[in-house]
Amino acid sequence: xxxxxxxxxxxxxxxxxxxxxxxxxxxxxxxxxxxxxxxxxxxxxxxxxxxxxxxxxxxxxxxxxxxxxxxxxxxxxxxxxxxxxxxxxxxxxxxxxxxxxxxxxxxxxxxxxxxxxxxxxxxxxxxxxxxxxxxxxxxxxxxxxxxxxxxxxxxxxxxxxxxxxxxxxxxxxxxxxxxxxxxxxxxxxxxxxxxxxxxxxxxxxxxxxxxxxxxxxxxxxxxxxxxxxxxxxxxxxxxxxxxxxxxxxxxxxxxxxxxxxxxxxxxxxxxxxxxxxxxxxxxxxxxxxxxxxxxxxxxxxxxxxxxxxxxxxxxxxxxxxxxxxxxxxxxxxxxxxxxxxxxxxxxxxxxxxxxxxxxxxxxxxxxxxxxxxxxxxxxxxxxxxxxxxxxxxxxxxxxxxxxxxxxxxxxxxxxxxxxxxxxxxxxxxxxxxxxxxxxxxxxxxxxx
Amino acid sequence: xxxxxxxxxxxxxxxxxxxxxxxxxxxxxxxxxxxxxxxxxxxxxxxxxxxxxxxxxxxxxxxxxxxxxxxxxxxxxxxxxxxxxxxxxxxxxxxxxxxxxxxxxxxxxxxxxxxxxxxxxxxxxxxxxxxxxxxxxxxxxxxxxxxxxxxxxxxxxxxxxxxxxxxxxxxxxxxxxxxxxxxxxxxxxxxxxxxxxxxxxxxxxxxxxxxxxxxxxxxxxxxxxxxxxxxxxxxxxxxxxxxxxxxxxxxxxxxxxxxxxxxxxxxxxxxxxxxxxxxxxxxxxxxxxxxxxxxxxxxxxxxxxxxxxxxxxxxxxxxxxxxxxxxxxxxxxxxxxxxxxxxxxxxxxxxxxxxxxxxxxxxxxxxxxxxxxxxxxxxxxxxxxxxxxxxxxxxxxxxxxxxxxxxxxxxxxxxxxxxxxxxxxxxxx
Numbered sequence: 065x066x067x068x069x070x071x072x073x074x075x076x077x078x079x080x081x082x083x084x085x086x087x088x089x090x091x092x093x094x095x096x097x098x099x100x101x102x103x104x105x106x107x108x109x110x111x112x113x114x115x116x117x118x119x120x121x122x123x124x125x126x127x128x129x130x131x132x133x134x135x136x137x138x139x140x141x142x143x144x145x146x147x148x149x150x151x152x153x154x155x156x157x158x159x160x161x162x163x164x165x166x167x168x169x170x171x172x173x174x175x176x177x178x179x180x181x182x183x184x185x186x187x188x189x190x191x192x193x194x195x196x197x198x199x200x201x202x203x204x205x206x207x208x209x210x211x212x213x214x215x216x217x218x219x220x221x222x223x224x225x226x227x228x229x230x231x232x233x234x235x236x237x238x239x240x241x242x243x244x245x246x247x248x249x250x251x252x253x254x255x256x257x258x259x260x261x262x263x264x265x266x267x268x269x270x271x272x273x274x275x276x277x278x279x280x281x282x283x284x285x286x287x288x289x290x291x292x293x294x295x296x297x298x299x300x301x302x303x304x305x306x307x308x309x310x311x312x313x314x315x316x317x318x319x320x321x322x323x324x325x326x327x328x329x330x331x332x333x334x335x336x337x338x339x340x341x342x343x344x345x346x347x348x349x350x351x352x353x354x355x356x357x358x359x360x361x362x363x364x365x366x367x368x369x370x371x372x373x374x375x376x377x378x379x380x381x382x383x384x385x386x387x388x389x390x391x392x393x394x395x396x397x398x399x400x401x402x403x404x405x406x407x408x409x410x411x412x413x414x415x416x417x418x419x420x421x422x423x424x425x426x427x428x429x430x431x432x433x434x435x436x437x438x439x440x441x442x443x444x445x446x447x448x449x450x451x452x453x454x455x456x457x458x459x460x461x462x463x464x465x466x467x468x469x470x471x472x473x474x475x476x477x478x479x480x481x482x483x484x485x486x487x488x489x490x491x492x493x494x495x496x497x498x499x500x501x502x503x504x505x506x507x508x509x510x511x512x
Numbered sequence: 513x514x515x516x517x518x519x520x521x522x523x524x525x526x527x528x529x530x531x532x533x534x535x536x537x538x539x540x541x542x543x544x545x546x547x548x549x550x551x552x553x554x555x556x557x558x559x560x561x562x563x564x565x566x567x568x569x570x571x572x573x574x575x576x577x578x579x580x581x582x583x584x585x586x587x588x589x590x591x592x593x594x595x596x597x598x599x600x601x602x603x604x605x606x607x608x609x610x611x612x613x614x615x616x617x618x619x620x621x622x623x624x625x626x627x628x629x630x631x632x633x634x635x636x637x638x639x640x641x642x643x644x645x646x647x648x649x650x651x652x653x654x655x656x657x658x659x660x661x662x663x664x665x666x667x668x669x670x671x672x673x674x675x676x677x678x679x680x681x682x683x684x685x686x687x688x689x690x691x692x693x694x695x696x697x698x699x700x701x702x703x704x705x706x707x708x709x710x711x712x713x714x715x716x717x718x719x720x721x722x723x724x725x726x727x728x729x730x731x732x733x734x735x736x737x738x739x740x741x742x743x744x745x746x747x748x749x750x751x752x753x754x755x756x757x758x759x760x761x762x763x764x765x766x767x768x769x770x771x772x773x774x775x776x777x778x779x780x781x782x783x784x785x786x787x788x789x790x791x792x793x794x795x796x797x798x799x800x801x802x803x804x805x806x807x808x809x810x811x812x813x814x815x816x817x818x819x820x821x822x823x824x825x826x827x828x829x830x831x832x833x834x835x836x837x838x839x840x841x842x843x844x845x846x847x848x849x850x851x852x853x854x855x856x857x858x859x860x861x862x863x864x865x866x867x868x869x870x871x872x873x874x875x876x877x878x879x880x881x882x883x884x885x886x887x888x889x890x891x892x893x894x895x896x897x898x899x900x901x902x903x904x905x906x907x908x909x910x911x912x913x914x915x916x917x918x919x920x921x922x923x924x925x926x927x928x929x930x931x932x933x934x935x936x937x938x939x940x941x
Contacts (some may be wrong), residue, residue, distance in 0.1 A: 076562065081893050117761065203612050222562075295783040296940050336617045366561055370941040375557040391563065395554060399517070403550035404569030411565035416816040433553035435567020436546060439713030443876045444819055445569060453937075457881050481559055493713075498559045 067259050068281030068293040072142030072451040074414045074486055076222035076370070079426035080392075084229050084263075085340040089329075090356065091162045092348035095138050097123050098155045100374065102193060102203060104509075107153040115142045120167035120323030122190065123156050123192040123379075129205055134384070135190030137325045137346035139165040141483025155381070159343065166322045172244060179209070182247045189317050191324075193384055194310040198291060198303045199503050201480030210304045212251040212295050215242070217267050217308040218258040218278060221369040221482075225330030225387040227308040230341060234312045235266040241315030242272050248304065254276045255308070256290045267308060282371075283451065288483035292452050296478070309387055329353060329382060333370075333391040334428040335363045347381050352388065354378075359391055364431045366390040371485035372498075375431075395430030403434065414449070414490045438493035446497070449486035452478060456487050460497060463504035468511060476504050520545055539663040543670035571817055572672040577869065578811035578818070579679050581804035583644070586797030590643050590687045591636035593794040598626065617642035643687040644797065649657040650691050654698040662707045673712030673719075673877070674702070680720035680871060683798040684864065685727060693731050697723040717919045718878045724912055762797060764788060764862045765901065765908035771850035776858060779852075788861040798867035802860075809870040818874045821886040825871035827860065831892025834859045837902050851902045865897055868911040880921040882929040889925055893918050 099107045106127035111117055117140065122133035140159040144502040148154045172185035186192050197204035204210070217227050231238060243252050252274050257264055259279035268275065276294050278284045287305040297303055309328060316324040330341045331353050343351050350365060351358045358378035359365055366373040369390055375384065382389065400406075412427035412435075446456040454475040462471040481498030488497045527534045527541040534541070545551075546569075555561045601607035609626040618624060618640055624635035655674045656810050663670045681701075685694060701722035706715040764783050771778040783793050791801025798805070812818025833857035841852060851859070858864060873879060880889045893914045900910020907913070 078562075127854040298940065356578050364561060370562045371560050373559075373561060375555075375561060390561075397552065399549035399552055401516070401549055403565075404567060404572055408565055412562075415564060415566040415570075416814060429562050430552070431555045431561050433555060433563050433567075434550060434565050435563075435569065436551045436553065436673055438568045438669070439711065439874050441568060441571070441673070441713045442881045443817055444883070453933065455882060455930060455933055458926070460932075473937065474930070475933075475937060489562060490564050490566075492564070492566045492571045494553070494563060494567065496556065496559060499556075 065275050065277060067277040068284075070278060070284035070289060070293075072449060073220075073281035073283055074449050074490070075220070075281045076429075076489070077253045077412060077426055078222045078334070078370070079428050080334040080336060080339060080390075081223055082225065082332040082388075083340045084226070086229075086232075086328065087340055087342055089342040089344035089348070091347055091353045091482055092160055092352040094138075094140070094143055094153045094157050094159045094349060095345060095347040096157045096349070097134055097136070098381060098383060099124070099153050099345050100155075101383045101385065102126075104202060109145055109153050109156060111142050111145070111156065113142050113145055116140070117142060117158060118167045119164040119325060120169050120190070123158070124153060129187075131184055132192050132203070133188065133190050134193065135167075135169075135323050135459055137323065139163060157381075163324060169317060169321055171318045171321050172247070178491040179247060183245065186244075186314070189323065191310075191317060194303045194306050194313065196287070197306055198287070198297060198480075199477035200509060201482070204302070206302060208302050210249045210251070211297070211301045212303045212473040213249045213253045214287050214290055214294070214303060214305045215244050215245070215253060215273065215308055215311055216285070216287050216290065216305065217255050217264070218261065219307070219369075219387070220258075220278075220282040221371050221388075222282065223330075223332035223388065223390055224285075224369045225309075225328070225332075225341065226263065227387065228257065228259075228261055228267050230309050230328035230330070230387065231312045232263050232266060234315075235269065237312040237315035237319060238266060238308070239270055239315065240318045241311035241313070242270055244314055244318050245304075245311065246272050252295075254283075254294055256287075256294075258285065270501070280451075283449075283483060283486060286483055288479055289451060292478060302412045307385075307387060310385070317382050327386075329386055329389055331389050331391070333366075333389075335359065335361070335393055336389075336391040344382070347384065349381055350376070350378060353382075353389055354391075362394045362396050364392050364394045366392070371489065372482040375385060375397055393428065393430040395432040398430070398432065415445070415492070433494050435492065435494050437495065440495060441493055443492065445490040445492065446484075446487040450484070452483065454478065456484060456497065459504075460495075460500050463500050463507070465485075466507070468504065468507045469503050472508065476501070476508065480505070516548065520548065531568075537664055539668060539670050540660050541543055543660070543663075546669075561926070568672050572675045574815040574817045575676045575812065576679050578808040578815075579676075579683060580865070581807040582683050582798055583648075583679070585791055585801045586644050586683065586687070586803045587640035588798050589640070589793075590797070592631075592792070594639050594643075595624065595626075595631040595636060597794075599631075602626065614641045615639070633908065634818060644682065646691055647685065647687065647689065647694060648679070648682040649692050651681040651698055654695045654829075655681070655702050658707065659701045659711075662711065666711075668711075671712035673706075677702075677706075680798075681723045684720060684724050684796050684867070684872075686796050689727065693727060694723075697726040697730070700726045713877055715877055716923075717916060718872055718875045718896065719903075721872055721912060721916055725916055728912065763908065764793065765851070768850045768854055769908045771853070772870045773848075773853050775850040776854040776855060779854070779858070779862075785858075785861065796864065798871070799864035802866050805866045805870050812870065812874065818870065818875070819879075819886055821883055822874045822879060822890040823869055825887045825890025826865075826894045828871055829891035830859060830865060830869075830898055831856045831894070832891075833895040833898035834902075837898055838864055841902070846903070849902060849905075853897075859898065859901065863901075863909045863911060865894075865911045868897075868915055869893060872915050873918070878922060879927070880894035880922045880925045880927055884932075885922070885925040885929045889918050889922060892921075 108127050109124045117136045119139045120135045126132040138160040140161040143157040143159050146154045153326045169189045172182040255273040255275045259277035283289050313324040365378050367386050369388050412429045442457045459474040484497040527538045614623045655678045659674045701719045705719045705722040709715045768775045789802045838852035895912035897910040
């Protein structure tokens with residue numbers, strides 16, 4: 065076991081941490097399978113409105129790889145199939161009868177070394193979208209064999225769910241999941257855990273994984289940081305990444321042959337009322353986690369955390385990969401008089417110029433930009449929160465100049481938008497660094 | 513507050529929409545509005561949902577706050593130097609108290625009492641304001657007008673960059689500078705030094721330094737840097753600008769330039785070390801008080817806006833060069849000059865180097881962006897300043913030239929740092 069100390073970074077001192085209590089959320093009236101989370105995917109819907117579907121039955125597939133499907137987490141009637149522009153499938157809503165009638169999803173053959181077979185089985189079980197491929201940070205496509213699989217057993221993002229806590233007591237599922245992962249890679253399966261963290265006894269006793277400990281502020285708990293510290297990828301190499309919670313989901317399917325219908329989601333954020341961990345139906349209505357009714361008022365509901373997530377309608381559904389649901393104030397029409405000049409002691413910042421030394425205190429912050437967009441004026445803020453050996457301003461400039469070759473030389477393939485989220489947060493010029501990085505990655509994908 | 517908000521919202525309608533009456537000047541309205549109220553932007557639906565409270569306005573504001581000690585001291589010391597010079601002229605019999613011509617502010621607030629043994633504080637400050645305020649107003653007025661014009665043409669938000677440049681300019685030109693010269697200099701620097709490159713964040717040279725350089729080369733009579741600048745009210749024939757007629761004294765560095773082995777003593781005969789450090793000397797606002805500059809440096813570092821690497825590197829570079837260059841010159845048989853006999857630390861409190869390295873060299877746009885680059889950049893500024901001071905026969909001061917030169921080389925310095933980063937990455941794979 066190795067401990068990596070991350071020095072550069074920033075932990076947003078936000079109010080509204082989820083209490084470490086696991087409760088059962090009520091059964092949602094319906095579930096929604098959304099496509100928006102999987103950028104670049106070409107969905108083809110397999111059901112019609114009014115169809116009766118079983119738990120584990122494929123609902124839509126990815127036309128780019130027809131083996132990859134998304135399965136229904138409930139048994140019930142298809143309530144609606146919603147399309148967006150160009151008849152792009154947006155979501156399929158299914159009524160929840162609460163009684164599960166499982167489709168038999170054959171588990172992968174154990175330990176045969178038949179990688180293709182294992183991949184096909186995972187895809188068929190609707191669990192392939194749990195994987196993220198590095199570089200690029202999207203669902204893995206193609207036949208490239210990953211040189212390593214990085215399982216993330218920690219999450220340092222603000223108010224994010226702790227995967228170690230969420231998988232407590234599921235050692236059997238975790239071990240089955242790890243055994244499955246070992247068949248997918250030619251190299252190691254790494255497990256990253258917070259140094260001296262709680263609730264890790266199950267995770268630390270797993271066989272077949274190499275455990276690495278990480279200490280320090282965010283982004284100490286991001287897979288990009290882990291890869292850079294453990295085994296940086298060489299040109300042409302790929303790796304898979306997934307969360308420990310998702311390993312448990314894989315393991316559950318592998319052990320039972322049934323679709324894992326429930327997952328654990330932490331509800332956090334200053335505007336959330338009941339802040340704790342919930343065992344909840346996959347793709348459930350958000351209302352299931354907020355006391356039965358959708359959150360109201362001037363709030364922003366985020367599938368994910370405040371540094372990496374999707375803002376959704378309060379009436380929408382949890383995302384497929386969600387581990388955290390964050391509810392923060394939106395901040396509509398709140399405009400501070402002389403906000404740029406007056407000392408602000410109640411505002412969250414990483415800069416010293418606002419409140420002269422951030423006190424140990426938890427802040428309620430909203431979704432305002434707190435300024436106008438400007439050209440990059442680099443006063444060293446990005447570098448302070450970038451622990452990777454990357455020069456973020458030069459990388460961004462290379463992408464903006466469409467110089468993809470230079471960008472790759474500068475480490476474009478080592479990051480995704482979540483790795484530079486803190487740069488976006490601290491930037492006084494309010495640039496969306498993640499968006500620029502994604503543009504660069506898109507360019508790379510197009511050229512590759 | 514509510515009243516103000518409502519008033520602005522009402523006005524907003526006239527400017528905001530594409531087909532509204534005054535939409536052409538929307539950037540100007542937006543600049544005024546966001547000056548009062550933080551803009552109403554919220555994070556996008558994807559990615560980062562929360563942003564730091566700091567925006568570019570506050571960053572720039574911090575720099576302006578850091579410059580305040582220099583400006584306040586200039587209000588005082590410009591007056592003090594003026595009355596000291598006038599007193600000297602009267603004592604020497606070169607001037608009659610009755611001939612004193614009052615300036616615009618003195619005309620409003622009352623003429624100074626020249627007969628008094630000690631000039632009163634109010635007289636001193638009134639003269640200081642009388643000289644300094646027009647500089648600040650012209651610098652901001654001309655610069656912001658041009659910036660505003662370009663933003664209207666480009667249809668983009670007015671950036672805050674000039675708020676700092678404008679103040680810097682007022683602090684680095686001599687208080688005796690004629691306003692028309694200043695206006696031309698500002699226009700030149702903002703248009704050709706900044707806007708042609710695309711505005712704030714895009715310029716290669718520090719705009720304020722360009723103003724100084726422009727004035728230096730375009731109007732050398734007033735700006736040569738070796739005659740001292742004691743501001744007066746009149747502009748008599750034969751005396752350029754608003755210098756006091758018949759009164760001139762060399763600057764600290766000019767004294768040293770013409771001195772020999774005894775440079776230190778020759779210098780302290782005129783200006784004591786304390787005078788140089790606390791700022792009881794004539795000159796541009798920024799070069800007067802080193803104490804005020806150090807307070808400013810503290811503010812910049814405490815707010816995290818200025819980069820300590822550039823400042824420390826600059827001071828180290830200067831001290832090392834000031835120590836090494838005389839030794840090397842002696843060894844190689846170069847002619848020795850006065851500045852070579854000055855103690856290295858005396859170079860720090862002479863001239864505008866401290867102000868330059870604290871406020872001008874740390875400009876995030878025109879300096880290298882990598883941290884290693886900042887070290888190299890700072891050290892080279894220190895070294896080149898000393899080289900100009902010691903070896904160049906014409907100019908007593910080299911800070912301005914050193915910073916402008918290194919501005920030009922900043923991308924080159926960065927290039928090597930970036931190349932090293934790429935090499936490390938290549939090695940890994």
